Amino acid sequence: MTNSMKVNIILPFVATKPIGGIKIMYQYANELAKRNHLVTIYHSATRYERPNFLPVALRVLLFKLKNQEKPSWFQFHESVESRIVADVTNSTIKDGDVVFSTWWGLAFMVDKLSPSKGNKFNLIQDYEIWKGNTELVHQSYHLPSVHLVIARYLSKLLEDVSGKRPLYLPNAIDLDKFKIEIDxxxxxxxxxxxxxxxxxxxxxxxxxxxxxxxxxxxxxxxxxxxxxxxxxxxxxxxxxxxxxxxxxxxxxxxxxxxxxxxxxxxxxxxxxxxxxxxxxxxxxxxxxxxxxxxxxxxxxxxxxxxxxxxxxxxxxxxxxxxxxxxxxxxxxxxxxxxxxxxxxxxxxxxxxxxxx
Incomplete structure (x- = not known):
């Protein structure tokens, strides 16, 4: 790809500690930035169908005071912009070419965004039914976003549920960081x-x-x-x-x-x-x-x-x-x-x- 794109990466929460799925999205942000794409990461302070025990504005302020826009456990590319937003809405997300998000609940929030925010791509990183929300998770597979999966077994699962084959996007390892030093x-x-x-x-x-x-x-x-x-x-x-x-x-x-x-x-x-x-x-x-x-x-x-x-x-x-x-x-x-x-x-x- 030769043309630079404006990529909005939207995440379901602020990652105060290392989490595998968030780490993958951060790495995509870095790799896309290296290729001269304009990348902005948004962390939502509001979770889909989950109550906030503190006012959202206060949550955002506390996260920012702790410098959680760019968590210290990950090294970001210098050109990546990272924000904490109260919610995922047309007023908090910039116009762009692509919206790249992850997590089933966030897929419903992203679905309501204007087309001006970018074409919507949803990365499915697990079968996220841990809290008994199977029906909602399955409904998210039917949303009109372009669905991508990180594993072959997820591809079959999604096709069985939705009738459509998702795109396969295999995970990757940072081979500059993880390599053999001791034979x-x-x-x-x-x-x-x-x-x-x-x-x-x-x-x-x-x-x-x-x-x-x-x-x-x-x-x-x-x-x-x-x-x-x-x-x-x-x-x-x-x-x-x-x-x-x-x-x-x-x-x-x-x-x-x-x-x-x-x-x-x-x-x-x-x-x-x-x-x-x-x-x-x-x-x-x-x-x-x-x-x-x-x-x-x-x-x-x-x-x-x-x-x-x-x-x-x-x-x-x-x-x-x-x-x-x-x-x-x-x-x-x-x-x-x-x-x-x-x-x-x-x-x-x-x-x-x-x-x-």
């Missing part, structure tokens, strides 16, 4: 890292159960957990807890294996980041892992909610160094070839041009 051959075999979460769908309880079982079989096991949640306490000395780590690349590079016991994901970022850094990945057999998972080749898949199967597969990689190194190499190469920002942004620009 996987030089990493200790019995070292595993895992995301710790208090969200039940992340499967942490099953993962921890598997790791404790594994420790009984491998006394030399060392675990690194990382999290935006605080240390739960009472962890044994062989488990290191990293609260809001600032250097995930170093953490991944210290470990031989990345383990994801999640019950459900849109397109899980941490396993892919770890894969780019040379970790052999063991992850659950769910749609949110499938786009980069070829069982036995790029990852080892394990059964959901099955700590025994998780322990068995982790032990296999620890005890079979050649298999671990093979999965590490294959995973890293597969990720580099298929999930990089140049490919994804090229595709997004094609969609903007074709459907505008």
């Amino acid at each position: 996987p051959e030089k990493r200790s075999d019995a070292t595993i890292c895992m995301l710790y979460s208090e969200e039940p769908r992340k499967g942490t309880s099953f993962g921890m159960d598997a790791l404790y079982k594994l420790k009984k079989l491998r006394s030399d096991l060392k675990i690194e957990l990382f999290s935006i949640f605080k240390n739960p306490g009472n962890l044994p000395e062989w488990i290191t807890f990293n609260y809001k780590p600032t250097d995930l690349r170093a953490l991944y590079n210290r470990n031989a294996i990345f383990f994801s016991p999640s019950l459900g994901e849109g397109w899980a970022l941490p396993p892919a980041e770890a894969m780019a850094c040379g970790c052999a990945v063991v992850c659950t057999d769910i749609g949110g892992h499938h786009d980069y998972s070829i069982d036995g080749e790029t990852v080892l898949l394990v059964q959901v909610k099955n700590p025994e199967d998780m322990t068995e597969k982790l032990l296999k990689l620890i005890e079979d160094r050649e298999r671990r190194l093979s999965i590490s190499r294959n995973g890293t190469n597969f990720l580099l070839d298929n999930f990089n920002w140049q490919l994804s942004v090229n595709l997004l620009e094609e969609y903007f041009e074709k459907y505008s």
Whole structure:
């Protein structure tokens, strides 16, 4: 695409802490800005069908006083403009060529915007029915925006619900940030890292159960957990807890294996980041892992909610160094070839041009 476009990226809330779906939208903002598009990010202080316990004007003021227009946990391109707005309306959103948004509730708000704000593109990053709002989520799939999905399983799901095939826009990994610094051959075999979460769908309880079982079989096991949640306490000395780590690349590079016991994901970022850094990945057999998972080749898949199967597969990689190194190499190469920002942004620009 040669012509510069005015791109309005609209987000459903202010991201005071790292959130995968918001991180992806921020990265698209940066990548589009690098290509000389005029990018403005809008964070809505009003959530669709969700009560505000503080007056909206006060919420906006408090966010701005805390400098949350550009959260400190992400490095923005210098030309990206970022705002916090009371609501998503014609008076708060500038005229543009494209409106690029994410989240089912926001899709209804964006649908009411004037065509002058830009052609509407809705990025679906998960099957967002966690709070029992299945009917509304399905209704959002029928809105006239151009719908895009980040994972193959979401494509089938949307087509089944709406009767229309959405556009596929694969996620990508920042390969300048996530890369191999310590050769996987030089990493200790019995070292595993895992995301710790208090969200039940992340499967942490099953993962921890598997790791404790594994420790009984491998006394030399060392675990690194990382999290935006605080240390739960009472962890044994062989488990290191990293609260809001600032250097995930170093953490991944210290470990031989990345383990994801999640019950459900849109397109899980941490396993892919770890894969780019040379970790052999063991992850659950769910749609949110499938786009980069070829069982036995790029990852080892394990059964959901099955700590025994998780322990068995982790032990296999620890005890079979050649298999671990093979999965590490294959995973890293597969990720580099298929999930990089140049490919994804090229595709997004094609969609903007074709459907505008």
